[in-house]
Amino acid sequence: MSEKSKKLGKIIKAIWIFNWFNSCGFAELVPLVGSRWDMERFGMIVVGNPRHADVLFIAGYQTLKSIKRARLVYEQMAEPRVVLALGCCTITGGMYWDSYNTIKKLSDYIPVNMYIPGCPPRPEAVFEACGKIFQHVKEMD
Numbered sequence: 001m002s003e004k005s006k007k008l009g010k011i012i013k014a015i016w017i018f019n020w021f022n023s024c025g026f027a028e029l030v031p032l033v034g035s036r037w038d039m040e041r042f043g044m045i046v047v048g049n050p051r052h053a054d055v056l057f058i059a060g061y062q063t064l065k066s067i068k069r070a071r072l073v074y075e076q077m078a079e080p081r082v083v084l085a086l087g088c089c090t091i092t093g094g095m096y097w098d099s100y101n102t103i104k105k106l107s108d109y110i111p112v113n114m115y116i117p118g119c120p121p122r123p124e125a126v127f128e129a130c131g132k133i134f135q136h137v138k139e140m141d
């Protein structure tokens with residue numbers, strides 16, 4: 001590898017994201033993948049396998065059944081891994097807080113690094129959170 005490539009390798013980074021979305025949770029990321037916000041140009045790449053992912057985006061209300069699968073996804077991710085919770089339903093149960101089968105506190109089931117409240121969260125808030133992840137990765141070098 002040339003000296004220039006090594007330098008570029010230190011500067012250019014991408015975070016690979018695995019999405020775990022329930023219900024309208026998927027709608028929370030749609031604006032980010034569209035042409036207006038286009039998260040890939042910032043190096044935020046969605047991957048299809050949790051074993052390849054650095055970050056877990058978790059959105060939508062989580063049921064007692066789905067959180068078990070989310071936990072399996074989390075356990076397959078390599079260290080260091082980051083969990084980002086998007087939206088009120090994910091974080092606290094939101095408008096489903098009194099439902100018999102939704103969880104009320106995500107961090108009781110999965111360690112959460114960042115919370116982005118909203119219904120749904122604004123794309124700017126997601127970018128700011130990802131900016132902090134990039135900063136964190138940079139500081140780890």
Ligand code: SF4
Nearest residue numbers: 024060087088089119
């Ligand atoms: S926070 Fe809003 S957009 Fe997200 S899952 Fe709940 S109701 Fe849907």
